[in-house]
Amino acid sequence: MPAATPPGRARSGNRRDEAARLAVLHAADDLLVEHGFxxxxxxxxxxxxxxxxxxxYRWWPSKVEILLDTLVEDSAKRLPAGKPTADGVRDHLRAFARFLTADPAGRVLLALLAQAQHDPATAASLHERFLGPRRQRDLDLIAHAVDAGEIAPRLDPDVLVDALTGPIVYRALTGADVTDDLVDALVADLLGVTGRRR
Amino acid sequence: MPAATPPGRARSGNRRDEAARLAVLHAADDLLVEHGFxxxxxxxxxxxxxxxxxxxYRWWPSKVEILLDTLVEDSAKRLPAGKPTADGVRDHLRAFARFLTADPAGRVLLALLAQAQHDPATAASLHERFLGPRRQRDLDLIAHAVDAGEIAPRLDPDVLVDALTGPIVYRALTGADVTDDLVDALVADLLGVTGRRR
Amino acid sequence: MPAATPPGRARSGNRRDEAARLAVLHAADDLLVEHGFxxxxxxxxxxxxxxxxxxxYRWWPSKVEILLDTLVEDSAKRLPAGKPTADGVRDHLRAFARFLTADPAGRVLLALLAQAQHDPATAASLHERFLGPRRQRDLDLIAHAVDAGEIAPRLDPDVLVDALTGPIVYRALTGADVTDDLVDALVADLLGVTGRRR
Amino acid sequence: MPAATPPGRARSGNRRDEAARLAVLHAADDLLVEHGFxxxxxxxxxxxxxxxxxxxYRWWPSKVEILLDTLVEDSAKRLPAGKPTADGVRDHLRAFARFLTADPAGRVLLALLAQAQHDPATAASLHERFLGPRRQRDLDLIAHAVDAGEIAPRLDPDVLVDALTGPIVYRALTGADVTDDLVDALVADLLGVTGRRR
DNA sequence: AAGTAATCGAGACGGTACGTCATGTCTTAGC
DNA sequence: GCTAAGACATGACGTACCGTCTCGATTACTT
Structure with a gap:
């Protein structure tokens, strides 16, 4: 039976075992959520x-890099780019707040942000693979919204990103909930929404 | 010579050794700053x-509690209460920003905030002994300033505290610097300063 | 009851735990005999x-030293010094042959002699703690027997010791049995027994 | 150019690669001598x-068998059969002593004899492929010398072989040197040389 | 003044996890 | 069908800390 699934142990060989890779990522994710870092x-x-x-050890230099792999893969799925409108920015931040507080992958981000305080290597990796790209996307989103005349923030974009992201992350870090109302209030106060949209 | 200081090891006895207590606190602080958590x-x-x-082990249940002891003692010295004026709030936040980024005791706070992500017991202790009291003092300060007509924030006080604290902490956590300009911009945008100021 | 055995776990402190030491020696001995080196x-x-x-690891630098400890302790019990007579030398060698082939501690000696071929450190320790002292005792025994006129070997003492010990050890190493008859034959041929004997 | 030596990696195909076989044997031999078992x-x-x-792994069941291959090949070259005379037996033993102490292949024999103490499979292989045949050749040599009237040992041949071989091996095992004088003394004392010699 | 009790430095103990290494089995792909 | 290459599960290596424990010395409060 040439086409049948090989019985028992059937992968391996000269090439990286994708099944093993996924098993590790899922195990790390599960254990983090179940028992903590x-x-x-x-x-x-x-x-x-x-x-x-x-x-x-062959494929990852540390458990931090395992978690980063899961974070990068999961966040790509769960955090789609927002539209450059006032509503788009608001939805983008709401999704981020939900990601941080309700999604297992958000727990991973908090854990990595925490670990980055203890270990410079983690800080560097986290910036390179997640925080940096995300910040750039946020800046682009805001710039586009400004160009479109959708928002008119008083703060410098670089400050604005932290003024929006900081409170959300800080609430998540301190175990407080991050409601849509809170996000909306921040957006309303900081974005200088123009036109018809309140 | 019966009254002479005994050579070598000389104290100990029936009461807690204050010198040992301080030696532990300083050692913990130093090691954290020198080599990380x-x-x-x-x-x-x-x-x-x-x-x-x-x-x-006789006196502290975990290394986290040692660090909390140093944090509580040091922050009391370095973070005096602010005056309930617009400038007072601004100075209060500037001092907090400097504490987080430049003071060894600030490193302790970041480390504990990080560890709280990994360990619920740390989270509980940190809230009880530092975050809770500090938040209360911030709320009081803002309430007094509002009462005095110094500021007129649009945001709910509970949100406002995080809107001010969050960006500062988030910048510190991500290794970015927290300049007075950044603090001032946040204050200007969120506090609704009244009267003679701006 | 001051003289009673302390209940429960009663050893430890800041002194070495004799029970643990013996448990290790016996475990090593047992495992060697049961499953091999x-x-x-x-x-x-x-x-x-x-x-x-x-x-x-605190007390022994390697498993070889554990075995050496058991060997030294056990051989002291099982290999009493012989009397400086022709019969004494014969009994001494018979006991050694039995030790090598039938006694668990003899298995330890063979294992160490083997390991000494693979590892110079083992060779050095084995010489210092067992082979050297034993050889000296053999030389003394022979010298006394010669002085007493009990034996009159034609070979140099240094050669004689190996001429007697070598065949016994070699037989044990190759898994052959070492009978009293074989020992007696060697003794008869090499010792030059004098006087009333034989 | 079809007949030219292919560049780089060049042999292989569906027959056993003799070059690979020799490379393995030499590598094993070299490593044993250089760094030990x-x-x-x-x-x-x-x-x-x-x-x-x-x-x-395809061709040898264990590293022991690799060493046995080198031992069998090398000893055949370095240990020619002795002549059935008193001098022949003496030269035979002298060569064996030199083999054990000075020849790399002798180190292999000692290592295998050692390993045989730790592992019954090694013991069995060593007997079958080396010790057994060698013992038989020794017995034959002695029997021929006796038949020829060259020697008249008092010991049983089976004992005699060990009485001659044992001390030499034992000395080698304990790191002592094995001089021609020592071999000659043993031969003189045990062989009962007759006739014109001595 | 003797006895009691709690402190301290020291460090042994049973454990868990670390990151590395070698084992022997397996698959891929080149010749 | 052989080869080199190397991924894989397994399990021992020797090290570092964990948190608990016992020791013997020291010093203060009790009677």
């Missing part, structure tokens, strides 16, 4: 993923 | 402080 | 002894 | 021989 050890990930420790 | 172990603190491990 | 790992010894790995 | 790993042999690990 503190007990998230390489050994536990390996056990949970049914993968050898060495397979993890 | 990652390598901050109880054993390293004990070594650096010249104290037995058990002496630490 | 190849599977004798520090981890297995720790598991079997119910002891932490670090406790082993 | 302890660091002699399959991976190291493969690296040194410039051969894939699997190529080794």
């Amino acid at each position: 503190g007990t998230l050890t390489i050994e536990a990930i390996a056990r949970r993923a049914g993968v050898a420790k060495q397979t993890i | 990652g390598t901050l172990t109880i054993e390293a603190i004990a070594r650096r402080a010249g104290v037995a491990k058990q002496t630490i | 190849g599977t004798l790992t520090i981890e297995a010894i720790a598991r079997r002894a119910g002891v932490a790995k670090q406790t082993i | 302890g660091t002699l790993t399959i991976e190291a042999i493969a690296r040194r021989a410039g051969v894939a690990k699997q190529t080794i």
Whole structure:
């Protein structure tokens, strides 16, 4: 039966095992959500993923990079680019707030932001692979909205991004909830919405 | 010579050794600043402080509580209450920004905020001993300034506190600098300064 | 009851735990006999002894030194000094042959002699702690027997010791048995027994 | 140019590669002499021989068998059969002593004899491929010399072989030197040389 | 003044996880 | 069908800290 699924252990060979890669990412994600970063050890990930420790060390330099991989993949799915309108910016921030507080992948971001305080290498990776690109996208979004005459913020764009993102992240970090009302209030106060949209 | 200082090891006895307590706090602080939270172990603190491990375990339930002790003591010295004027609020935030980015004790706060993401017990302690009291003092300060007619914010006080604190903390967390200009811009945009000021 | 055995866990403190020391020695001995040197790992010894790995590393630099400890202690019990007579030398060698082939501690000696081929450090330790002293005792025994006129070997003492020990060890190493008859034949041929004997 | 030596990697095909076989044997031999048995790993042999690990596993069941191959090939070259005279036996033993102490292949024999203590499979292979045949040749040599009236040993041939071989091997195992004088003394004392010699 | 109690430095203990290495099995792909 | 290359599960290595414990010395409060 040439086309049948090979019985038992059937992958492996000379090339990277995609199944193992995914098993590691999912195991890391699950363990983080279930037991927190503190007990998230390489050994536990390996056990949970049914993968050898060495397979993890072969492909990832640290558990932080595993989490970054999951963050980058998950955030790409869950955080689509916003439209350059006042509503678009508001929805973009609402989605980010929900991501941080309700999505497992948001827990990953908070954990990495935390770990970055303890470890410069984590800080560098996090900036390069997530924070930097995201900030650039936010800046672009705002610039486009300004160009379109949708918003007229009084603050410098570089400050504005942090004035919007900072409170949301800070609330998430301190365990407070981040409601749509809160996001809307920030948007209303900082964006200088023009025209018909209140 | 019966009254002479005994050579070598000389105190100890029935009461808590204040010198040991201070040695532990300073050792923890120093090690955090020098090598980061990652390598901050109880054993390293004990070594650096010249104290037995058990002496630490007798008085502190975890290294987090050691850091909280240093944070509470240091922040009381470095973060005096602000005056309920527009300038007072501005200075208060400027001092907080400087504390976070330039003061060793600020590094402790960032480390604890980070650790709180990994460990609920840290989160609880940090709220109870630092974040809660500080937020209350911020709310009081703002309320007094509003009562005095110094400021007229459009945002709800509870949101306002995070709108001011959040960006500062977020910048510190991401390693960006927090200039007086940035603080001033936030203050100007969010506080609705009245009267002679601006 | 002041003389009673302390209840529960009663050892430890800042002094070495004799129970742990013995547990390690016995575990090593047992595992060697049961499964051989190849599977004798520090981890297995720790598991079997119910002891932490670090406790082993604290006191022994390698598994070889553990075995040497058991060898030295056991051989002292099982290999009493012989009397400086022709019969004494014969009994001494018979006991050694039995030790090598039938006694678990003899297995330890063969394993160490083997390991010494693979590792110079083992060779050095084995000489210092066992082979050297034993050779000296053999030389003394022979010298006394010669002085007493009990034996009159034609070979130089230094050669004689190896001429007697070598065949016994070699037979043990190659898995052959070492009978009393074989020992007696060697003794008869090499010792030049004098006087009333034979 | 079809007949030219292909550049770079060039042989292979569907027959066993003799060059690879020799490379493995030499690599094993070299590594044993250079770094000892302890660091002699399959991976190291493969690296040194410039051969894939699997190529080794395909042809040899263990590193012991690799060494046995080198031992059998080398000892055939370096240990010619002795002549059935008193001098022949003496020269035979002198050559064996030199083989053990000075020849790399002798180191291989000692290593295998050692490994045989740790592993019954090694013991079996070593007996079958080296020790057994060699013992038989020794017995034959002695029997012929006795028949020829060259020697008249008092010991049983089976004991005699070990009485001659044992001390030499034992000295080699314990790192002592094995001089011609020592061999000659043993021969003189055990062989009962007759006739014109001595 | 003797006894009691809590402190301290020291460090051994049973554990868990670390990151590295070698094992022997397997697959891919070139010749 | 052989080869080199190398991914994989397994498991031991020796190290670092964990948090608990026992020790012996020291010093203060009790009677």
